[in-house]
Every structure is written in structure tokens, then in C-alpha cells.
Amino acid sequence: MSYETALQKGWEKVAGVIPSGSASVRFMGDVYDVQAREKRILSRSCNAPVKDFLSILLLHYLAARTAGLPAPGGEWISFKELAGGESYYPAFRKRAIEPILHKYGKQPTLLLEVGLRLPARRIQQADAAVILEVFENIEVLIEIWAGDEEFGPEANMLFDRTLPLIFCTEDIAVLGGFIAKYL
Numbered sequence: 001m002s003y004e005t006a007l008q009k010g011w012e013k014v015a016g017v018i019p020s021g022s023a024s025v026r027f028m029g030d031v032y033d034v035q036a037r038e039k040r041i042l043s044r045s046c047n048a049p050v051k052d053f054l055s056i057l058l059l060h061y062l063a064a065r066t067a068g069l070p071a072p073g074g075e076w077i078s079f080k081e082l083a084g085g086e087s088y089y090p091a092f093r094k095r096a097i098e099p100i101l102h103k104y105g106k107q108p109t110l111l112l113e114v115g116l117r118l119p120a121r122r123i124q125q126a127d128a129a130v131i132l133e134v135f136e137n138i139e140v141l142i143e144i145w146a147g148d149e150e151f152g153p154e155a156n157m158l159f160d161r162t163l164p165l166i167f168c169t170e171d172i173a174v175l176g177g178f179i180a181k182y183l
Contacts, residue, residue, distance in 0.1 A: 003052035010059030011039050017066040025058050025065075026136055028182055029118045032058055053174050057167070061135050064166040069137050076141055076158035079176065082169045096176030097155050100142065100183060104128070105153030108144035114183055126156075132179065138163065140179060 021037045031044040079085045079092045104111045108128035119133040126143035147153040
């Protein structure tokens with residue numbers, strides 16, 4: 001699948017809103033330099049260009065940040081509550097929830113160590129839960145419940161109700177998969 005059209009639209013969105021032609025975006029503990037004139041985004045941690053799907057997220061965030069991000073509402077919603085989220089949920093679960101379950105399902109408290117590597121804070125919820133600051137002023141809640149004799153382990157990923165004002169449902173699905181991969 002090509003991301004060419006989405007990338008082009010992303011670059012168009014930020015073309016006129018970055019006065020200096022470049023900007024930086026903090027995402028998941030790394031900083032990315034967005035160079036609009038060259039249409040290039042580099043990770044500061046490894047000085048390498050980023051993949052197209054991440055470039056799209058960074059560009060959409062940067063465009064929203066420049067226009068003014070909505071204040072986080074403090075109300076969490078599931079992926080199913082997003083526009084089209086109910087029908088796309090099985091794919092989202094496979095992409096974002098199941099990798100988290102595979103990694104932390106048997107030992108939920110290991111999730112709490114994420115805060116040592118990423119901008120995250122523990123909260124008293126489920127058997128283990130963290131709130132990740134994925135972008136500046138954008139948080140995602142990850143919850144894990146340990147299994148027992150009757151039920152297997154379960155996980156959930158929740159988003160602030162304002163997130164759909166910044167990203168479309170497809171972007172949020174990609175974000176969820178990215179989070180799951182790097183937890």
C-alpha cells in the first residue's frame with residue numbers, strides 16, 4: 001500500500017504554516033525534525049528518515065499543533081467510539097491490542113516499566129495502567145488485566161475524546177499500532 005497521496009496532503013497542510021521551513025515534533029520519547037522545503041523528516045535519535053506512515057502522523061500533528069490543539073478533555077474513549085471504529089475494531093485489536101497482550105498479558109506489572117523508557121506515568125487502574133504522552137499534549141491510556149482460571153488476560157487502549165479533532169480514525173489506528181510496537 002502506498003502512502004503517497006496522504007503524504008502529499010500532509011506536506012501541503014504544513015507548507016505554509018512553518019515560517020522557518022522547519023519544526024521539531026516530540027513523539028514517543030524521540031524528537032523529529034520536519035524540514036518542509038526538503039519534504040524530509042529525520043529522527044534526532046538516529047539521524048535517519050522516518051517511514052511514510054510515521055511521517056503522515058507527524059505532519060498531521062504538526063498541522064493541528066500550528067492551528068491550535070484542543071485542550072485535552074480528560075474523558076477517555078475506546079477505538080470503537082471513533083467514527084468507523086466499530087467496523088474497523090477487529091483490525092485495530094489485532095494491530096494494537098493483541099501485541100500488548102502478548103507482551104504484558106502474563107505479567108501486567110511489566111507495563112509499569114514503560115515509564116522508564118517513554119514519557120509515561122502510572123495510574124491506579126486495572127491490574128496495571130499507564131498514560132503515555134505520545135505527542136506533546138496528547139495522551140493514550142493503556143490498561144492490562146491479568147487472566148485467571150476463568151478468563152484470559154485483557155488489555156485496552158483508550159484515547160482522549162478530543163483526539164478525533166486532531167487525527168482521523170485511520171491515523172489513530174496507525175498510532176495504536178505504533179504504540180503497541182514500541183511499548
